[in-house]
Each structure stands twice: as structure tokens, then as C-alpha cells.
Amino acid sequence: MLADLYDLICTIDRTVYITGSISTTVVILIAYLTYKLYMPSDLLADMSSKQWNPRQLDRYSEDELPLPQPFGWFAVFDSWTLKPNEAKPVSLFEHQLIVYRNMSGLVHVLEICENSNSIPDIETRVWQSMEMDNLIMVWYHPNNQKPDWLPFPMKLMVDNTFEYRGKCNLIANCCIQEFPENAADFAHFNTVHLPTEVLGIVKWKGMGAKLWDWITKHVYYKWTPLSYDVYPSPNGHMSIQITSATYHAFGRIFAEFTIDMLQIGPALAHVTTKYTLFGMDFTTILVTTVTPLGPYRNSFCHRLYMKPGFLRRVFAKIFIKTVDIMLSRDVLIWNDKKYLRKPLFTKNENSLVKFRRWYKQFLINDHDD
Template identity: 20%
Template sequence: MTTAPTPCPDGWFAVAFSSDLRPGQVRRSRIAGDEVVVYRTRSGLVRVTAPHCPHLGAHLGRGGRVVGEQLVCPFHGFSFDTDGTCVATGYGTRPPKASLRLRHSHEANGFVFVWQHHAGLPPQWDLPRLPHDYPHTAQTTHCFRGHPDDPGENSVDIGHFAHIHRITDARPLHTFTTDRHRAQLAVTGRKILGPYGHGIDAVIRYEYWGLGFTVIDTHIPRLRIRGRVLNAVTVPIPGQLQMRTRISSALTTGSTPAKGPLWLDRLLATALTHAVRPQYVRDIRQDIGIWHHKTYVERPRLAEGDGPITAWRRWTRQFHPVHPTDPVHPTDPAHPTDPINPVHPGARP
């Protein structure tokens, strides 16, 4: 029996940045080979729907528009409410019993996520809402050939830190810990900067929420810098990966970003984030260069110095439930039924 991961795992995956969608905007995106239409109503609600109108099949992402809280089809002007119901025709006649095929969506932390499940089960767990304690955030997107397991496995693959990223003396601060769809790892190491090999000690904490969302917190005590990278990966089509990233950093006092005068915090945080972003992009492009050409080795020949790759793979198998012995991910009692999209009025990045 193969244990190779499936192309489109289960979980929450981002289809847009929140900032991609101003009120009234309609966009197209892709997940697991399916096109979806993502839109924001005038009051700020986000909805994600299958792209074709149930009337006569027009594409809602090609000319569809938001009027108030409704999405209006470009073909005959039928309107759809936020629960997907058709509430008006373009002729002023009684609307048919019809509905959009809404996807479960959730806007959090500057992303719009969609729930993806191979058997069509409703969301089995929630994503966190992180506090907004960074005054400035930069965003990047990378699209490449890869698999959604690659970025996460890369982060526990401590052996490559020195070879690819010039992080020496990397070692885990604790074992790779898991709790259902969540996992955590903390690593300490010395980042070598500049041509003269100056090193700076850092602690990096990874928190994984399925395969689609990772929070990476970095602390550099000597420079009193704290940084946060939010990575949201999606499989637009099998074999391709889209990685949306939000990068923040700030000076810190202890465990939280410093709270000085607002304008000064903003200025420093913006300057820091602009300085950190190119370094992050350099690092991620080095990884992508490897992922693009690598293959999946089912039985890797691991050695001392590798990170907790076996534990990582054991944890990720729950998101690839096609193997005969795998249970379908158990239903969370907090989600006994199929909630309409969690609604977060006016949620903004």
C-alpha cells in the first residue's frame, strides 16, 4: 500500500487575501481543480460559490456583480442572497427554487479560506483568529510546482536549514507535538548574515493548522526583533501550489511587540518588515527551487541530524484519507451540523 500523499488533501485552504476583496468585488479563484467565485457584499461578508448560475449556467465570476448583499448574474440578472437562495429574477417575476452552491468559507488573519473535503463533509475544525498586534504586514504570493505537504515538511526538515538557509546549529527545542489537526515545533538556530558570516541567534516556532495554514513566529532576542509569517497554501490544480504569505515584524519588549507611540511603532515595524521581506522571499525561493524538481520518497533513508520527518508524515496522513486503513477524520462535536459559512461581518485584514 502506498503511503504517498494525495494531491488534494482535506482542510482549510486560502483562495484569496482579504485585501483582494473590497466590498462589492467579485473574483475568481481555484481550489483542488475547481474554479470558485469569491465575492464580498457591501456590508463586508465574504462568500465563495461554485462558479455557474443555477438558472442557465452563466459564469458568475465573468460579469457577475454585487448589489447590496446580493450577487447578480450577468446573463438574466437573477439575484442570490447571502445564504445562496435565488431571491429575484431579472424580469421582476417570481424567482425559481434555486440556490448557489456555496462553499464553506472563513475569513481570518487576512485570508479567505475554503473548506475542502474529499467526501464533501462539512468543516471538521476551526482556524484560529490571531490578535492583530503587528502594525504593518507585507504580502507575497508564490505559485509553483509542488505539493501541500512540501512547505510543512520543509519546516521540520532541520537538516536543510544550514545547507539552504544558512541557519547553523539548528535543533528542536521540543519534540514535534500534535493534537488532531494541530501540530507544533520550535527550533533554535543561528542565522548567518552577510558575506563575513556574522551569526544571529533566533528561535522559530511553527504552529500548523492542517496543511493549509501555518503560523511561523521568529524571535531574535539580541536585536529585540519579533517576526510573524503566516503561510497559507492551496492546491489550485493537482501538482501546483499557490502560497500566500503575510509577513510582519516589530521591535519587542519580552513576548509582545513593543507599545511605544503609535506613529513610531508603525514606522519601525514598517521599516523592519520591508527589510525582512526580501530575506524571506530569498529563503522561500531557495526552497521552491528544490520542491519544483524533487520527488516524493516514500521510505526516506533518514540520518541523525534530520528533523522529525517521520512524526510529521504520521501526522499529515489524516489529511490524505484515501488509504484503506485510514479513518475519515472524526467529526468535531463543535460542528455537529453543516453551518452556513461562519459570518464575520466587516472582517478586514
């Protein structure tokens, strides 16, 4: 009798222990998933070679180099990465800069230049900077001319109605112009960005190629360019492109959305994507920047903002990964692409012609001048 009672107590004890362990594990798992859900997703991929590939450089003759480099406002850091009384180095168009935030919160950007004579002579040059859209931005001009225009912040972010939900940051070996020009290249959307993001970046090989084709036939994006326009003076440094898209799955349209891309100078854009799913607003804002890291090596970054909410945070995780996959497809092409100053445009590429005419105002060393 006592032995049976002892066995029963041991069984209950083990059951309580196992149940408690499972409960603790579930609580920890839920806490971890909640933490991951509420934390922004920051994706970074260096898809460049660390140095400019000689094979890529061989595509250009001496007369074609250097590739055109624009002047304008360039993002160097996210604002929250620089604390008061902190300084960080950064390279911009091969200039070595120090970005410093004082105790009052103001940012200063300095360049220290050494003129070596018999005694080293050190000079300091102050670069003009500003903070906007949670970015520290620096004005660059090869002839040290002062800015004649200023970027403006995204209104919805100024009103604090949108929150930061992550970013995708890719590094590539290419001409810096490729990134802003990409949006005006309407033709590539229904080829490079037609396959669903679920398939990944590159087409599968072997037997997987047939599966890729079958999926792409039934699940795909369809892109429709609506307009590309340049703003008149005094806002001639801005252009806007509007595109609509539909997501198709087995003969049905699963989602519809429009994309408004406001380009502000050569290296900053506000990209607003308007989604409505199940009657709920899933509008996203991407603050898009281009930052030169070295000769023909550039960083392209999309920073995502959305309204608060549980479902929107789930959507943001999917959206930023989709942007990362789609941009990676472009970068793979840019890494092996030759920039042409005078390409032959077709009659369907008016948006590219407009873009190049607009972008030319930011170039000093363009060989066509």
C-alpha cells in the same frame, strides 16, 4: 560697471535656480523613500512552469498518481482585496469558485456546476468560508464533509498590536505536502539555508564559486532544532516546531533568534520569530498559507506582521526579502523533486516521521490507506 553688476545678478539667479532644483529633487527623493519605507513589500515570483512538466511527470508511475491532496481550510484571497459588492473567481483543487462579499461585508463562496443533458441544468453549491488573519478561507473536502475543526486567529493580530508589512508569494510545481513538510526536515536547514541571504538563491558559477565558499565559511547561519510535537485531541489538527538559529560573521555571533511554527491543519501556519537587536524587540509573525492552483501547481505565501516603528519598518524590508530568498532556494528543489509516499528515513529524521503520521489525517486519496 553695469556689465559687472548684470553678470553678478545672472550668477546669483543661476545659483538660486540650481539650489532650488537640488532642494526640490532632495525633497522629492525623501518623500519617495519615505513612501517606499511605509508601504508594505509584496514580492511575487512564479517559479513554476505554466503546465506540469512532462519530464517531471515521468518520474511517477500510474500507480503513484494522483499525488495526495489534503482536505482542510485554504486561503483564497487577502481580505482587503475583496471590496463590498464585489465578486472574484478562484480555482481550488480544480473547482471553479466565485467569492463574493455583500454590502454588509459578509463573504460567500459559490460553485456553479453544469449538468449537461438535453437542456443544460445549472446547480449552485455553497462552500463554507470564514475570514481570519486578514484572509478569506474556504473549507475543502473531496467528499463534501463538513469541518470538524476551525482555525483560530493570531492573538497579537486580533489585538491590533501588529501591522501588515508585506508578503512573499512563490508558485511551484510540486506536491502540495512539500511546503508544510519542509519545516519538519531539520537536516536541510544547515545545508540549503546555511549560506547568508546576501549570496542570493543559487551558488555562483566559475570563479564566483570560490568566493561563494569563502563567504559561506565566514558568514553563515547555524540552525538548531529544539522540538517537534503534535497536539493531543481535540486539537490534533495542530503541531508545533521550535527552532533556534544564530547568524555568524567572521567568528562572532551577530544575531540570535528562535522560531515557533504552529501548523494549523495542512495549509495554514503561524510562524513567530523572536529577535532582540540592540535591546529592541523585532519580533515578527508570518501567516503562512498553501493554496492549490492546479494539478501539482501550488502557491506558497508568507505574510509578514510586525509592531509599528521606523526601525521595525526598515527591518521588515530586509526580513521579507530574506524569507523570499530562503523560500526560493526550497522551491528550486521542489520543482525537480519526486514525492515519495514511503521514503527511507534515517534515525535523525524523527521529526519527519512524526510529521507524516500527523499529516496523514488530512489525506483521503493516500495510496497507503
